Amino acid sequence: MATQTQQQISVLSLSTLAFTVCFAVWVMFSIIGIPIKANLGLNETEFGLLAATPILTGSLFR
Structure with a gap:
C-alpha cells in the first residue's frame, strides 16, 4: 500500500500533467479558431x- 506522501506526489504529478494537456488543447483551439471563423463565416x-x-458547459456540470 502506498504511503500518504507517495499518494500526494502521484496526485500532484497527474494534476500537473492534466493541466498541461488541457492548456495545450486550449492553445491549439485558439490557433485553429481563426481559420474556422473564416471558413464558416462567423461574426x-x-x-x-x-x-x-x-x-461554460464544463463549469456548469461540475
Whole structure:
C-alpha cells in the first residue's frame, strides 16, 4: 500500500500533467479558431459563443 506522501506526489504529478494537456488543447483551439471563423463565416458574437460553450458547459456540470 502506498504511503500518504507517495499518494500526494502521484496526485500532484497527474494534476500537473492534466493541466498541461488541457492548456495545450486550449492553445491549439485558439490557433485553429481563426481559420474556422473564416471558413464558416462567423461574426464576433458567434465565434465568442463557439469558444465559450465548452468552457461554460464544463463549469456548469461540475
